[in-house]
Amino acid sequence: MATLASTGALAQTATLSARESDPKVMGWMVGFPPPKNKIITQPDSVYFSFPKLRWSVCHMREFLPTEQISRGLGAPSSMEYLPPSEFADERQAIDALEFMPIDGDTDMTWEGSLYANYTDGMLILHKGRVVYERYFGCLDEAGKHASMSMTKSLTGLLAQILVAEGQLDENAVVMDIIPEINGSAFANATVRQVMDMTTGLRYSEDYSDPNADIWVYSAAANPLPKPEDYTGPNGYWEYLQQVQPEGKHGEAFHYKTVNSDMLGWIISRVSGKAVTELASERLWRPMGAEQDAYMNVDGLGVPFAGGGLSAGLRDLGRLGLLMLNEGVIDGKRLFPASVVQRIRAGGDPDKFGTNYPALTGGSYTSMWWIYPGKDEVFAARGVHGQTVYVDPSAQMVLVRFASFPRPENPLIDPTSLPAFQAVADYLKAKR
Amino acid sequence: MATLASTGALAQTATLSARESDPKVMGWMVGFPPPKNKIITQPDSVYFSFPKLRWSVCHMREFLPTEQISRGLGAPSSMEYLPPSEFADERQAIDALEFMPIDGDTDMTWEGSLYANYTDGMLILHKGRVVYERYFGCLDEAGKHASMSMTKSLTGLLAQILVAEGQLDENAVVMDIIPEINGSAFANATVRQVMDMTTGLRYSEDYSDPNADIWVYSAAANPLPKPEDYTGPNGYWEYLQQVQPEGKHGEAFHYKTVNSDMLGWIISRVSGKAVTELASERLWRPMGAEQDAYMNVDGLGVPFAGGGLSAGLRDLGRLGLLMLNEGVIDGKRLFPASVVQRIRAGGDPDKFGTNYPALTGGSYTSMWWIYPGKDEVFAARGVHGQTVYVDPSAQMVLVRFASFPRPENPLIDPTSLPAFQAVADYLKAKR
Numbered sequence: 001m002a003t004l005a006s007t008g009a010l011a012q013t014a015t016l017s018a019r020e021s022d023p024k025v026m027g028w029m030v031g032f033p034p035p036k037n038k039i040i041t042q043p044d045s046v047y048f049s050f051p052k053l054r055w056s057v058c059h060m061r062e063f064l065p066t067e068q069i070s071r072g073l074g075a076p077s078s079m080e081y082l083p084p085s086e087f088a089d090e091r092q093a094i095d096a097l098e099f100m101p102i103d104g105d106t107d108m109t110w111e112g113s114l115y116a117n118y119t120d121g122m123l124i125l126h127k128g129r130v131v132y133e134r135y136f137g138c139l140d141e142a143g144k145h146a147s148m149s150m151t152k153s154l155t156g157l158l159a160q161i162l163v164a165e166g167q168l169d170e171n172a173v174v175m176d177i178i179p180e181i182n183g184s185a186f187a188n189a190t191v192r193q194v195m196d197m198t199t200g201l202r203y204s205e206d207y208s209d210p211n212a213d214i215w216v217y218s219a220a221a222n223p224l225p226k227p228e229d230y231t232g233p234n235g236y237w238e239y240l241q242q243v244q245p246e247g248k249h250g251e252a253f254h255y256k257t258v259n260s261d262m263l264g265w266i267i268s269r270v271s272g273k274a275v276t277e278l279a280s281e282r283l284w285r286p287m288g289a290e291q292d293a294y295m296n297v298d299g300l301g302v303p304f305a306g307g308g309l310s311a312g313l314r315d316l317g318r319l320g321l322l323m324l325n326e327g328v329i330d331g332k333r334l335f336p337a338s339v340v341q342r343i344r345a346g347g348d349p350d351k352f353g354t355n356y357p358a359l360t361g362g363s364y365t366s367m368w369w370i371y372p373g374k375d376e377v378f379a380a381r382g383v384h385g386q387t388v389y390v391d392p393s394a395q396m397v398l399v400r401f402a403s404f405p406r407p408e409n410p411l412i413d414p415t416s417l418p419a420f421q422a423v424a425d426y427l428k429a430k431r
Numbered sequence: 432m433a434t435l436a437s438t439g440a441l442a443q444t445a446t447l448s449a450r451e452s453d454p455k456v457m458g459w460m461v462g463f464p465p466p467k468n469k470i471i472t473q474p475d476s477v478y479f480s481f482p483k484l485r486w487s488v489c490h491m492r493e494f495l496p497t498e499q500i501s502r503g504l505g506a507p508s509s510m511e512y513l514p515p516s517e518f519a520d521e522r523q524a525i526d527a528l529e530f531m532p533i534d535g536d537t538d539m540t541w542e543g544s545l546y547a548n549y550t551d552g553m554l555i556l557h558k559g560r561v562v563y564e565r566y567f568g569c570l571d572e573a574g575k576h577a578s579m580s581m582t583k584s585l586t587g588l589l590a591q592i593l594v595a596e597g598q599l600d601e602n603a604v605v606m607d608i609i610p611e612i613n614g615s616a617f618a619n620a621t622v623r624q625v626m627d628m629t630t631g632l633r634y635s636e637d638y639s640d641p642n643a644d645i646w647v648y649s650a651a652a653n654p655l656p657k658p659e660d661y662t663g664p665n666g667y668w669e670y671l672q673q674v675q676p677e678g679k680h681g682e683a684f685h686y687k688t689v690n691s692d693m694l695g696w697i698i699s700r701v702s703g704k705a706v707t708e709l710a711s712e713r714l715w716r717p718m719g720a721e722q723d724a725y726m727n728v729d730g731l732g733v734p735f736a737g738g739g740l741s742a743g744l745r746d747l748g749r750l751g752l753l754m755l756n757e758g759v760i761d762g763k764r765l766f767p768a769s770v771v772q773r774i775r776a777g778g779d780p781d782k783f784g785t786n787y788p789a790l791t792g793g794s795y796t797s798m799w800w801i802y803p804g805k806d807e808v809f810a811a812r813g814v815h816g817q818t819v820y821v822d823p824s825a826q827m828v829l830v831r832f833a834s835f836p837r838p839e840n841p842l843i844d845p846t847s848l849p850a851f852q853a854v855a856d857y858l859k860a861k862r
Contacts, residue, residue, distance in 0.1 A: 029732060032699040033668055041730055042656045061725075062496050062732050070573050073721045075506035142501050224655055225473045237464055268463040290504045292723055294492075299472055301460060301493050 018115040021051040021405075023138045028055040050405040057120065057146040057384070057403045058138035060310050061294055065223045067303050069293040069311075070280045077288025077330045079314060080129045090131050094124070099422040102358060102414035113419040117385050117412050120145055121313040121401040125321060126394070126427045135313075137403060144291060144310040145401035148382030151295070151309035152260040154319075156367025158278045159195055159267050160342060161335045168270050170195065174262065178269055185245035186262050193249050194266065196347045196365050197259045200247035213243075217258065223299045235300040236261045253351045253364050257306035260367060264305025275303045286334050287322060289315040307382070313399055320388045320397035323378070344378055344392075346370035358413035371417075375424070383407040385416070394424035449546040452482035452836075454569045459486040481836040488551065488577040488815070488834045489569035491741050492725055496654045498734050500724040500742075501711045508719025508761045510745060511560045521562050525555070530853040533789060533845035544850040548816050548843050551576055552744040552832040556752060557825070557858045566744070568834060575722060575741040576832035579813030582726070582740035583691040585750075587798025589709045590626055590698050591773060592766045599701050601626065605693065609700055616676035617693050624680050625690050625697065626797050627778045631678035634687045644674075648689065654730045666731040667692045684782045684795050688737035691798060695736025706734045717765050718753060720746040738813070744830055751819045751828035754809070775809055775823075777801035789844035802848075806855070814838040816847070825855035 019025065027038050040052050040059075047056045047063055056063070082090055095111035114122060120139040124132035139145050147154075162168035170192040174181050181187050189199045204212040219232050220239040233239040240262050247254075264275045271278055276295050284293060293315060296308035322329050326337040347363035347370065354360050361372030371377035375393035380386075385402025398420055404412050450456065458469050471483050471490075478487045478494055487494065513521055526542035545553060551570040555563035570576050578585075593599035601623040605612050612618050620630045635643040650663050651670040664670040671693050678685075695706045702709055707726050715724060724746065727739035753760050757768040778794035778801065785791050792803030802808035806824040811817075816833025829851055835843050 032696065032703070032705070033666075033731065033733070039731055041732070059732075061492070062498055062728055064496060065493050066497070067493055068575075073507065073573055076504065142504055144499075235464075265463065272463070274463070297493055300464065300470055301472070301490075302464070 016051050018118045021054050021118070022136065023055040026051060026055070028052065053384070054118065054403040055138050057401070058143050060146050060296060064296045066294040067274070067276045067297050067301065069276050069284050069295065071289040071292050072285040076290035077318070079317070082129055082131050094132050094423060094426065097422045097426055099418040101418060104414065108415060108419070110419055110422065113415050116415045117402050118404045119385070119400060119402045121399070123313050123317045123399040124423060125317055125397040128321060130317070131427070139313065139401055141314065142291070144293065144312050147309040147311055147316070148307050148384060148386050149257070150380040150382040150386050150388060151305065151307045152367040153380030153388070154279060154309055155260050155264050155267070155275060155305040156195055157339070158275065158282060159263050160339045160366045161282060162267055162270060164336045164339045164342070168267065174266065177266055181241060184241050185243045186240060189249045191266060194259050194262050195367060196253065197255055198250050198253055198351055199259055200245055200249050200251065201254070201256055201258065202244040202246035203256045203258055221298050221304065223297060225299070235298040236302050236304070237265055240265065251351065253347065253353060255364070260306035263367070264303065275305050282334065283319065283322070284315070286332065287318045287329050289318060291315055313401060316388050316399045317397060320390055320399055323390050324392060324395065324397050342366065343368050344370070344376060356410060358410065358417050381409055383409060385409065385412050389420055391420070391424045394428045396424050396427055398423065447482050449549045452485050452549070453567065454486040457482060457486070459483065484815070485549065485834040486569050488832070489574050491577050491727060495727045497725040498705070498707045498728050498732065500707050500715050500726065502720040502723050503716040507721035508749070510748070513560055513562050525563050525854060525857065528853045528857055530849040532849060535845065539846060539850070541850055541853065544846050547846045548833050549835045550816070550831060550833045552830070554744050554748045554830040555854060556748055556828040559752060561748070562858070570744065570832060572745065573722070575724065575743055578740040578742055578747070579738050579815060579817050580688070581811035581813040581817050581819060582736065582738045583798040584811030584819070585710060585740055586691050586695050586698070586706060586736040587626055588770070589706065589713060590694050591770045591797045592713060593698055593701060595767045595770045595773070599698065605697065608697055612672060615672050616674045617671060620680045622697060625693050627684065628686055628690045628795055629681050629684055629782055630690055631676055631680050631682065632685070632687055632689060633675040633677035634689055652729045652735065654728060656730070666729040667733050667735070668696055671696065682782065684778065684784060686795070691737035694798070695734065706736050713765065714750065714753070715746070717763065718749045718760050720749060722746055744832060747819050747830045748828060751821055751830055754821050755823060755826065755828050773797065774799050775801070775807060787841060789841065789848050812840055814840060816840065816843050820851055822851070822855045825859045827855050827858055829854065
């Protein structure tokens with residue numbers, strides 16, 4: 001369980017603060033060539049370790065094969081901003097907001113929280129207008145950043161759209177859609193159980209156990225050519241076919257990335273389109289994205305539906321607006337309102353459990369996090385601090401890209417969730 | 432030496448015609464997952480062999496790490512088209528044009544030449560307007576295609592811009608700009624010799640010799656992690672530091688890709704920017720490209736300045752317009768007219784030699800091909816049929832992406848160059 005105390009402990013053991021570990025300060029990859037000790041390269045155990053990961057989160061495609069999510073060829077949709085005369089004042093006001101971290105004993109400012117959480121990009125929209133936008137570290141407005149597990153929410157949204165349109169039956173069992181999953185624990189899970197991650201699967205992420213499933217999964221997913229003596233599964237989809245059961249489907253929420261890969265396969269099979277194509281046709285093109293996005297792929301060209309998305313900050317702002325406004329952006333409806341209504345209705349809080357202290361009482365459904373509390377906040381979340389946070393009560397969308405040293409969002413929640421609430425309260429008061 | 436006879440021989444030995452080898456007909460990568468025998472994957476000896484290469488030329492990023500050439504975030508520049516009422520007629524008229532292939536004895540139609548050359552995309556601009564545009568195989572208007580050695584012309588253009596601006600001294604020797612090249616054959620070559628590929632370098636591309644330089648170069652350039660026992664150079668730039676001399680600099684044109692990698696390093700060193708960044712800042716952003724482009728990178732993140740570019744067909748049309756109009760597009764000047772004037776002035780035809788039968792009497796300068804003849808045609812060219820062909824006398828720009836089975840443009844010239852000339856003559860007659 002994460003508390004500010006453990007965050008404090010981290011701060012003591014982590015050698016470098018956000019400012020100290022800023023990739024520009026570190027001088028990563030500067031020069032032609034950079035000095036040898038400033039070059040970031042393979043393998044991922046190197047390029048994705050702190051502090052190097054603070055550079056790498058903006059450069060995933062430079063390490064790995066990727067597939068494009070095309071924005072199409074037209075002009076991007078315009079994004080409304082506060083008038084320039086108000087924008088600077090609003091930033092100053094928000095930066096100065098104070099809040100009490102969870103389990104903390106001293107107030108922190110909003111701006112302080114950005115550094116506490118190793119923020120790379122922060123965008124806040126209120127009533128459809130950008131009221132706050134800042135970039136740090138490796139990111140700028142024309143850059144793209146790893147979304148990590150926010151990718152799951154993209155996959156879940158696409159699935160929910162197909163459900164609403166009747167293309168995907170959430171009550172079907174997976175084997176009815178993908179017969180070759182027979183023999184895997186997924187075979188008799190319903191699509192809804194996969195979407196809500198209430199499947200009963202054996203999938204250990206114990207990194208200290210060399211036989212843990214995560215290592216088999218990683219080897220299968222690795223897009224580099226397999227070693228000659230490799231006998232394991234090749235790619236996400238072969239891996240899924242040999243997942244074993246553990247416990248019963250439908251009983252409890254277990255956060256396991258393989259559900260998202262399974263869902264990615266399901267929506268590709270029923271739609272006849274890769275997740276990247278679906279994301280382009282249903283979202284990036286019609287929402288008027290200003291940048292292409294991309295997804296990492298395995299060695300067979302399958303996009304990583306559980307974590308492979310990299311995108312621009314403002315484009316995830318557009319995605320957040322679509323969620324806030326129940327499928328409408330720029331006056332155009334992209335999908336039925338029932339899609340977001342179903343997500344906001346949430347899953348079963350009893351099944352959600354207490355593994356995520358700051359979210360107890362909430363739930364996880366269609367690969368979105370439903371927060372507890374009367375404001376009906378819901379969010380996409382990814383390790384190292386990624387979030388698209390939608391607060392309908394404040395008509396607020398907040399997007400954060402970050403590169404927090406450790407891959408544990410519970411360490412970040414204490415200085416994030418009350419900070420987001422403080423901004424929401426401030427914006428509500430302005431009405 | 433290539434003649435239509437050898438092209439005919441090829442047609443006999445090649446098992447599949449353009450229509451037969453169309454990736455859609457072959458069914459590559461269709462299905463979730465595709466049938467095992469329809470999956471295209473590593474290594475490059477597989478994915479870049481005919482007929483698979485006809486799919487792979489549109490999907491380079493799905494195999495390899497890449498770096499973006501950003502188009503920026505604004506609206507693309509508009510591209511003027513013939514009025515719709517005239518467009519279909521014009522296509523019909525051009526498709527029906529007839530020409531005699533070099534060394535041929537039977538006329539061929541323009542449309543026939545598209546199939547003879549395994550064309551994936553063809554764009555023709557006349558007086559700044561699109562008069563002809565067709566897509567085949569793996570390509571569509573929102574797709575990107577490997578440009579192969581046309582990348583060299585991009586690198587050369589950027590270098591010529593820096594020369595015109597006084598940032599790069601074409602008379603300097605490479606060692607004055609990059610001291611660590613000392614010990615390599617490049618050390619005492621001038622920048623101009625590198626730009627014109629009149630350096631004297633030992634660089635064998637004898638694929639049948641396992642010790643040929645091409646293999647050392649390929650191993651150095653491969654972005655995948657090196658084998659544990661690997662002791663060779665790492666990346667393009669380490670490779671360049673150990674290139675040995677062969678013959679004298681300045682005496683003759685020898686087409687060797689390493690010159691382009693050297694030039695990429697030179698322009699990065701003097702500008703402080705990667706080739707991708709320079710291409711974005713100087714060309715893709717200001718010309719209003721409608722798609723980002725990208726370049727393959729080596730294992731240290733260095734873009735492949737000799738062949739790594741993938742781009743959209745119409746964006747290379749914009750690049751062609753910039754060349755035709757000496758630096759101006761959409762009424763905006765991007766670089767001095769002297770840049771194109773210097774390229775069009777050409778190199779020394781005596782040094783060019785007779786290795787390229789259809790181009791004898793022409794030259795190669797700043798990594799552009801200057802064609803013989805009074806029309807002052809010049810072009811970017813890449814293996815498997817890529818070209819940006821500029822005919823100032825006809826105010827014509829022609830861009831072709833293709834996936835001809837063999838990597839030898841001299842096999843394609845006999846059914847391409849007279850075809851281009853036929854279109855140019857047709858367009859001239861319309862004035």
